[in-house]
Amino acid sequence: MVASSASLLLLLTLIHQLLCVSAHDLLSSGSSLSVEDVLHSPDGTFTCGLHQISPNASTFSIWFSDSSETVTWSANPLHPVYTRGSKVELKSDGSMVLKDYNGQIVWTNNVNSSGTQHAQAQLLDTGNLIVKSKDGITLWQSFDSPTDTLLPTQSITAATKLVSKNRLLVPGHYSFHFDDQYLLSLFDDEKDISFIYWPNPSMTIWYKRRNPFNSTTNGALDRLGHFLGSDNATFTAADWGSDIARRLTLDYDGNLRLYSLDKADRTWSVTWMAFPQLCRVRGLCGRNGICMYTPAPACACAPGYEVIDPIDWTKGCSPRVNISCDGNEVKFVKLPNTDFLGYDLSAYHFVSYDFCKNICLSDCKCKGFAYWEGLGDCYPKSVLLGGVTISNKYSTGTMYLKLPKGVEVTKSSIPYSQPFGPKYGPNCSTTNDIYIADYLDTLNSGQSVSKFLYFYGFLSAIFLVEVIFFILGWLILRRERNQFRELWLAEAGYKMIANHFRRYTYRELVLATRKFKDELGRGASGVVYKGVLKDNRVVAVKMLVEINEGEEEFQHELSVISRIYHTNLVRVWGFCSDGPHRILVSEFVENGSLDKILFGSEGSENLLGWKQRFNIAVGVAKGLAYLHHECLEWVIHCDVKPENILLGENMEPKIADFGLAKLLNRGGSNIEVSRIRGTRGYLAPEWVSSLPITAKVDVYSFGVVLLELLKGVRVLELQKNEDEDVKMALGRVIRAFTGQPKSDGSDQSWTADFIDTRLHDQFNNSQARMMMDLTVSCLEEDRGRRPTMEYVVQMLVSVDEDTKTITG
Numbered sequence: 001m002v003a004s005s006a007s008l009l010l011l012l013t014l015i016h017q018l019l020c021v022s023a024h025d026l027l028s029s030g031s032s033l034s035v036e037d038v039l040h041s042p043d044g045t046f047t048c049g050l051h052q053i054s055p056n057a058s059t060f061s062i063w064f065s066d067s068s069e070t071v072t073w074s075a076n077p078l079h080p081v082y083t084r085g086s087k088v089e090l091k092s093d094g095s096m097v098l099k100d101y102n103g104q105i106v107w108t109n110n111v112n113s114s115g116t117q118h119a120q121a122q123l124l125d126t127g128n129l130i131v132k133s134k135d136g137i138t139l140w141q142s143f144d145s146p147t148d149t150l151l152p153t154q155s156i157t158a159a160t161k162l163v164s165k166n167r168l169l170v171p172g173h174y175s176f177h178f179d180d181q182y183l184l185s186l187f188d189d190e191k192d193i194s195f196i197y198w199p200n201p202s203m204t205i206w207y208k209r210r211n212p213f214n215s216t217t218n219g220a221l222d223r224l225g226h227f228l229g230s231d232n233a234t235f236t237a238a239d240w241g242s243d244i245a246r247r248l249t250l251d252y253d254g255n256l257r258l259y260s261l262d263k264a265d266r267t268w269s270v271t272w273m274a275f276p277q278l279c280r281v282r283g284l285c286g287r288n289g290i291c292m293y294t295p296a297p298a299c300a301c302a303p304g305y306e307v308i309d310p311i312d313w314t315k316g317c318s319p320r321v322n323i324s325c326d327g328n329e330v331k332f333v334k335l336p337n338t339d340f341l342g343y344d345l346s347a348y349h350f351v352s353y354d355f356c357k358n359i360c361l362s363d364c365k366c367k368g369f370a371y372w373e374g375l376g377d378c379y380p381k382s383v384l385l386g387g388v389t390i391s392n393k394y395s396t397g398t399m400y401l402k403l404p405k406g407v408e409v410t411k412s413s414i415p416y417s418q419p420f421g422p423k424y425g426p427n428c429s430t431t432n433d434i435y436i437a438d439y440l441d442t443l444n445s446g447q448s449v450s451k452f453l454y455f456y457g458f459l460s461a462i463f464l465v466e467v468i469f470f471i472l473g474w475l476i477l478r479r480e481r482n483q484f485r486e487l488w489l490a491e492a493g494y495k496m497i498a499n500h501f502r503r504y505t506y507r508e509l510v511l512a513t514r515k516f517k518d519e520l521g522r523g524a525s526g527v528v529y530k531g532v533l534k535d536n537r538v539v540a541v542k543m544l545v546e547i548n549e550g551e552e553e554f555q556h557e558l559s560v561i562s563r564i565y566h567t568n569l570v571r572v573w574g575f576c577s578d579g580p581h582r583i584l585v586s587e588f589v590e591n592g593s594l595d596k597i598l599f600g601s602e603g604s605e606n607l608l609g610w611k612q613r614f615n616i617a618v619g620v621a622k623g624l625a626y627l628h629h630e631c632l633e634w635v636i637h638c639d640v641k642p643e644n645i646l647l648g649e650n651m652e653p654k655i656a657d658f659g660l661a662k663l664l665n666r667g668g669s670n671i672e673v674s675r676i677r678g679t680r681g682y683l684a685p686e687w688v689s690s691l692p693i694t695a696k697v698d699v700y701s702f703g704v705v706l707l708e709l710l711k712g713v714r715v716l717e718l719q720k721n722e723d724e725d726v727k728m729a730l731g732r733v734i735r736a737f738t739g740q741p742k743s744d745g746s747d748q749s750w751t752a753d754f755i756d757t758r759l760h761d762q763f764n765n766s767q768a769r770m771m772m773d774l775t776v777s778c779l780e781e782d783r784g785r786r787p788t789m790e791y792v793v794q795m796l797v798s799v800d801e802d803t804k805t806i807t808g
């Protein structure tokens, strides 16, 4: 009964709200905005007004109309006003003030132009709120005082910075701005320590690829999703292109992320982030804390330490017992695969473990030391900050923690990362030692709202209104909380692991494939079967052969694959590792592989048209560019060929079979692909020579695929006679491509000689010329002269008619 009348009230209120909120395009001087009215940008993308952050409290903000939780700017995050009765006033001299219900001025834009009259405020399509004088001069704009979000075309300069919001929605301790070398950086300002954590401070300026001391200090995201700073800081959205709503936000966890709005379901997806692996945001778990993957990023204290504030892990952990200076009273506890950030008392190389241990024993300030077995590197540490435990045993040393002899350390209190779920998940009986760093879970309404409740506690007069707003607010908050939780997982790059990516049992897959009945294809790495999972998802199930790696290595490779997600890459849903079986479960792609359609016989109804071929070239290039540059670790495909390019419902390409070649390090030098992978005809020359294998082998294979798309003929069939091998045939074709005069692109007749005759000259000349030029440069013998896939994408997109018509 109570519930039903409450929902009736709610309904009435909603109707009331719908009727009462009126939208304007302009705010003229002398008028004001209250909770009942908002400003809209002309195209409706943005809304500006009083934004409710809790039942009674609001901030003056700008948000996406399609996603009202996504606030892009706030005037007064630290001082919310009471929703009813507060208003924003615009005076004729251009000053704008936000007044609380009792008339107290909470915020002003500090404009004071006595000469001006009839100023107007307007929200532009870019999301910029401007106040301009009658003659059109901008007196003030919200773009000059960003909060935690940068919108496309909005500049970050020496005078501005982004500051993260914490879970109470007030400014947190992470910020994004120019440092004293004029480099755009991420800062973590803690109570007694302040440090830069991006770009990686331990890298030299050369590795950072930045350009210091350019006093221009400017950076902006363009409309297509490319960011460029005066210091050469640059990154690009995975879905680079026009007509997508984007935002660059410094999130509460310290990660800088670029988001794209999916208009259809009004959700945000991450298209670039500074830290794909969240534990690298080193302040996350505070002093003496260790970040680990469970698989979601979580914090734990180093053994012998206890958490200071379980609600706010960035406060870190304190020692349970004081550590004595006397070397006879301490011991060292080994933390495998664990590393702490900097604060080295000194550094030694090629020394023994005992030497390192004695250094630490003899120094009272030493809290422990990192020792790299094999290298003999030794780093005694004075502060334990930014701890991280990863599952890959090759990329960190071992940490030896100094603890009093009396402290007992159980095995379960030693943190270790487990990129996979339940079977490898936290041991339930040890959960006391592990705190999932799910910040927003602990944001219960009581806590976050209590401040505002207290603040407005005396305003209890209008009882009914309050009840209604309480319910409304609770609903909003609840929705927000759920959304935040989603976001947390998605942002961490672990959404798939949590929601979809999972381990399957062999039995499940036997059932799904009806005992491996329906074979889809065979390749070097295994046989693929069609299957239907219990939730009716159609999947491709691949039985891997010749996986020599042990269980752990296999899982490490999978942990990388599981985090790869791009529209032009086949989505991997999960895996099975059961006894001798190693199986991958991935998305089923409707139209099969490119070779079947591209090399079909003349007159077959499935002939690929020009537009489709071009789109396939663009899509494959984007997918490879993502693998090479955008993901967590560099992944080289090593076997790009039409058989591994699947075509979706609308002939959009999806690359299959990636990530199984040995995963290569970003450094690019220590490459150990021992065995030739790949397929004859598509192999780059360096496979045969002893040169290291880099991403440029994929560029070469992509060049071959481009050629095949142009000619509609398999590369192996280009050979004129028995004596000519593939390389000679390719050389001949390339000479023919380059032998032609560089025309302005208008001469279509000779281009046609090189294009699949089945197309009957139905092709776009400038696209074809571009594909030919790229084929030639991708097939360069010298891999240094081959372009990167990112460059290839940019070139292809530059001749893409679809984007042209939109941007032009």
Ligand SMILES: *[C@@H]1O[C@H](CO)[C@@H](O)[C@H](O)[C@H]1NC(C)=O
Binding pocket: 110, 111, 112
């Ligand atoms: C604006 O100018 C008036 C008079 O010049 C001055 O009294 C007032 O303090 C100024 N306000 C601000 C915000 O600077």
Ligand SMILES: *[C@@H]1O[C@H](CO)[C@@H](O)[C@H](O)[C@H]1NC(C)=O
Binding pocket: 209, 210, 211, 232, 234
């Ligand atoms: C700027 O960035 C580009 C691309 O990352 C890189 O090739 C170039 O070397 C950088 N320039 C400087 C001066 O570091």
Ligand SMILES: *[C@@H]1O[C@H](CO)[C@@H](O)[C@H](O)[C@H]1NC(C)=O
Binding pocket: 211, 214, 215, 216, 218, 229, 230, 231
């Ligand atoms: C500094 O940055 C600006 C803007 O990006 C650029 O135009 C200029 O060439 C840079 N100057 C130097 C010396 O690199």
Ligand SMILES: *[C@@H]1O[C@H](CO)[C@@H](O)[C@H](O)[C@H]1NC(C)=O
Binding pocket: 319, 320, 321, 322
């Ligand atoms: C450690 O020593 C300090 C003073 O020396 C003392 O205040 C503190 O309580 C001690 N802590 C523990 C856990 O014994």
Ligand SMILES: *[C@@H]1O[C@H](CO)[C@@H](O)[C@H](O)[C@H]1NC(C)=O
Binding pocket: 412, 427, 428, 429, 430
């Ligand atoms: C879980 O923890 C308990 C108690 O610490 C231990 O006995 C048990 O072996 C652990 N199980 C696993 C799978 O580690």
Ligand SMILES: *[C@@H]1O[C@H](CO)[C@@H](O)[C@H](O)[C@H]1NC(C)=O
Binding pocket: 055, 056, 453, 456, 457, 458, 459, 460, 466, 467, 469, 470, 471, 473
């Ligand atoms: C609004 O403020 C009054 C202050 O009393 C409080 O009692 C009431 O619960 C608040 N309303 C909501 C919905 O929080």
